[in-house]
Amino acid sequence: MATIFQRGKFWRAQIRRSGYPALTATFDSKLAAQRWAVEKESEIQKNSPERLRQRIEMRQFTLNDALDRYEREVLPAKSANARKIEPTYCRNLRAVLGPFPLADLDGAHLSRTLRQWDQEKSWSPNTVRLHLALLSFLFGVARKEWGMPDLVNPVPLVRKPKLPRGRDRRLVGDEESRLLAACSLTNPELADIVIFAIETAMRQGEIMDLEWRHINWLDHIAYLPETKNGSARLVPLSERAEAVLQRQQARTKDQNDRVWKYTNNGMRAVYNRAVKRAGIEGLTFHDLRHEATSRLVEKGIPIMTAQAITGHKSTQMLKRYTHISAQSLVQAVRGQN
Structure with missing residues (x-):
């Protein structure tokens, strides 16, 4: 059962159950704390301790953490060209999305980021798409190799900038x-x-x-x-x-x-x-x-x-x-x- 108590102006909810990690959260009202406790206890009923632990860790795993691990474990095995250019893409992604937990990155977050880049950067559509491709690949690695199968890749949820028609400049005349x-x-x-x-x-x-x-x-x-x-x-x-x-x-x-x-x-x-x-x-x-x-x-x-x-x-x-x-x-x- 959840324990709910008031501390100062706020209400605190705690859930402790044998074999499961402890859950704690603070709310502005007792009703909000009760709702949270009901929701979390329902999740506990549906999940094994290990699966729940994975989901909690996933909530704490930020994009900065993911990019650090990517550059440490994945990037060294990629091509020389990727090793040369992808650190720049990682740096740009960190600047706008780094502190966000990977599990919280959704289409809305990413759409705002695309609008921000459009206003602040003079990047070509292809450059934007390359950043999105790296982010999408990162989510795939996290889901398949890092034990986060519940992650939802936000990249397919956003509209990507259209590529211009290919250049048709050729040598003419002399x-x-x-x-x-x-x-x-x-x-x-x-x-x-x-x-x-x-x-x-x-x-x-x-x-x-x-x-x-x-x-x-x-x-x-x-x-x-x-x-x-x-x-x-x-x-x-x-x-x-x-x-x-x-x-x-x-x-x-x-x-x-x-x-x-x-x-x-x-x-x-x-x-x-x-x-x-x-x-x-x-x-x-x-x-x-x-x-x-x-x-x-x-x-x-x-x-x-x-x-x-x-x-x-x-x-x-x-x-x-x-x-x-x-x-x-x-x-x-x-x-x-």
Whole structure:
């Protein structure tokens, strides 16, 4: 039976039963204390001591606790890319939801958080969705591996920001020759990086992290041990891509390390200046991956083969990156080569 007594202006309720953890709560009125006691005693009747203990612990387990455990136990086993970016997502989630018990995080809490981010942050819809994906994954781990099967994942309960249409920027007219000329004036290595991007459809990080030991000259392949998707990939090298590597090889004294001398940020900065010098507008380095992917499809390479080359997770994502030129469509219909 529950014990209810007044202490000062407040009413205190206690429930003690053999084999169960003690429950205590304070209320403004005796009626509220009585209602709570009836509710908790009903729960005790329905649950085993162990299950009740789990539920109480779950009520005390905050998002901060969950993220600490996630970074300690789960994150070290994930890909290099995840280990690099997810601590930032964890920090952002802590800033707004950290003190909340995991069991109390519901759709309403999360919706308020999304509105707060929309007002205070200049994040893209995809950045918001990546934060939500991490939170959803965290709830899944807690339910399956941390003994909290009663947790309700709030992420499916909220509306996620819509992703914009995929960029369709491609090189047009003489932009490729103008871009390469401007890059060559800056540094011939920069021009070769641009050519390599167009020939291989590799991501910027994959290109800049490439090491000589991962180039297989005999099989004409670049091996990527870790990619954004967390899996290794083999990238076929065209004759033009191999020629780029041969030129860079001649420039490089130490061939036991990275292929390119630029850092990621350094290359991006000089590339943007070269684009401006060439008088080209709205062409990011990532757009070269769109260009390369589209060219693979225009060559008639099967979709699944193109997907294997580019490393897209799905054909749907590959489709977002593929923008076939009108000229190629006309040639396909009219049977022209």
